[in-house]
Amino acid sequence: MDGALYTLDQVSRCYDQSRALDRCTLSIPKGRVTGIAGPNGSGKSTLLKLLSFIEPPDEGRVLFEGREERPFSPAVRYRVTLMPQTPFLMNRSVFKNVSYGLNVKKDRTDVAQRVSAALSQVGLDFDKFAGRHRHELSGGEAQRVALAARLILDPEVLILDEPTASVDAASSFLIRQAILAFASKPGKTVILTSHDAAWLADVSDEMLFFFRGKSVEEKxxxxxxxxxxxxxxxxxxxxxxxxxxxxxxxxxxxxxxxxxxxxxxxxxxxxxxxxxxxxxxxxxxxxxxxxxxxxxxxxxxxxxxxxxxxxxxxxxxxxxxxxxxxxxxxxxxx
Ligand SMILES: Nc1ncnc2c1ncn2[C@@H]1O[C@H](COP(=O)(O)OP(=O)(O)OP(=O)(O)O)[C@@H](O)[C@H]1O
Missing domain, CATH: 2.40.50.140 (Nucleic acid-binding proteins)
Structure with missing residues (x-):
């Protein structure tokens, strides 16, 4: 283990009357796959948004490599990529969807080759899929395109909220393979949730269990x-x-x-x-x-x-x- 990448110290995040995170203290190691399990509404998605620097905590501190990033700098945001629970695909070709993040970063080197490599990592053939549109994809294929759109950015930290929700067994297997291949590269950290407890335990090196907005010691x-x-x-x-x-x-x-x-x-x-x-x-x-x-x-x-x-x-x-x-x-x- 390369030490803690994130440390949360008494972090709370409140929506209206509810505390989605409630004085949550935990740490997440660098270079590992950390699975976060817990019942519906226990605060998992909220935690992932804070770890992705999409939302700030209302109370407490989120330390990234020991430093508090507040306000969030673009430099730190580019190191972390989140795939949300229902990832959005634009009504354009698979090619445009997967290369979108490179466009935003104005990175125009070997785009076609990188799209092809990213699609292949999630088990999709470039020639067959690059020209397809959203409505020409099954649920599992759309989810894998969304994952390819994150993998192409080659982030240091990949955060996945329910990556296998409503996909078939074949896609679930391919998503697992893609996550493990990514995680095996030096310096990569993966943090993910899933309601499929067996799948999550299988893909993860470490597990955190969530309940009522905080991490509990064990399952x-x-x-x-x-x-x-x-x-x-x-x-x-x-x-x-x-x-x-x-x-x-x-x-x-x-x-x-x-x-x-x-x-x-x-x-x-x-x-x-x-x-x-x-x-x-x-x-x-x-x-x-x-x-x-x-x-x-x-x-x-x-x-x-x-x-x-x-x-x-x-x-x-x-x-x-x-x-x-x-x-x-x-x-x-x-
Ligand atoms: N944007 C929001 N506005 C209001 N309440 C929210 C918002 N996001 C989350 N919540 C509430 O915060 C609590 C934690 O939600 P969160 O989505 O983080 O849990 P979760 O563990 O990811 O649940 P699930 O497993 O169902 O996805 C819930 O009570 C939820 O209703």
Whole structure:
């Protein structure tokens, strides 16, 4: 690792009444692929806009190579390129779209050759695609053209917001290949989000997990939102599901707090006791990936979604009812 490229120090970004980023502190390494995962509305896109110097923070500091860029200089903006969630393609040829950024920079060297190389990086043939217009492209091809339009600029930092949203498996694979080829060049940093957790984990060297406008330490396998209740007999705190099932929690610090257990600490099997809480859950999905010794398991317990990983040899099957246990001390309040 070449050290931190970005450091965010207590950064907040507010829209109307909502805080899209809430006193967020994190760092992103240079020369690595960093994936940012988190639920809808957790602030991922807002973070990417700040990292691209498109929007400034309302509070706190965004340091780039240890310096605060405020106001943003064109020099630093040219080093960073963002592909937004729904990238815009002009209603002109693929050639004009991909070469647009070079035009803006008045860079006219070997344009056709560079457009051809950029298209080839995303698996598109120059002769077949360069003359096509937006309406002559599938969703996946349009997304790859948008990526080629960023790759041709050869930025130091490539930031991609949901690059595989609504593309087919073939395009998703080609986008992954293009990202990894770019990232393998010296000095390149990639920062990206995706709702496809397995795809994101596969392409990323590092992962950051987002929740309510800030980065949390690790991926949570169980998250429970209030209200919580107290068992009148035992005095223990719990979350009751719609099906009547209950999941044990510790005492909530405030009514809005969310109870969370890291995925790593959720186990299949085991007994509940003073230190370990447990509940029954139905297995919904088991994802086994080639070359990985662990399977990703999605379950529903007391009506709540749960994810955990377990050795492939011990993975249950969809439909199985299994016991999920976790150390009570591992429960965090977010
Ligand atoms: N331009 C805006 N104006 C008002 N509110 C906004 C704006 N952009 C984002 N928000 C709000 O800020 C919060 C964070 O949004 P953001 O798009 O950063 O989350 P996200 O994690 O990228 O979500 P998703 O996964 O759905 O793309 C949300 O509550 C959203 O409604």
């Amino acid at each position: 949570m396998g169980l998250m429970l939102f209030g209200p919580f209740e107290r068992d009148p007999h035992s005095g223990a705190w719990l979350k009751r599901g719609e099906d009547g099932g209950v999941i044990a929690v510790s005492e909530p610090p405030d009514p809005d707090a969310v109870a969370a257990v890291p995925e790593r600490l959720l186990q299949l099997g085991g007994d509940a006791n003073d230190q370990h809480a447990g509940f029954d859950a139905e297995v919904r999905e088991v994802a086994r990936r080639k070359g990985h010794s662990k399977a990703q398991v999605t379950l529903i317990g007391a009506g709540f979604p749960i994810t955990l990983s377990c050795p492939v040899s011990k993975a249950p099957e969809p439909g199985d009812i299994v016991r999920v246990t976790y150390p009570l001390s591992s429960l965090q309040w977010l």
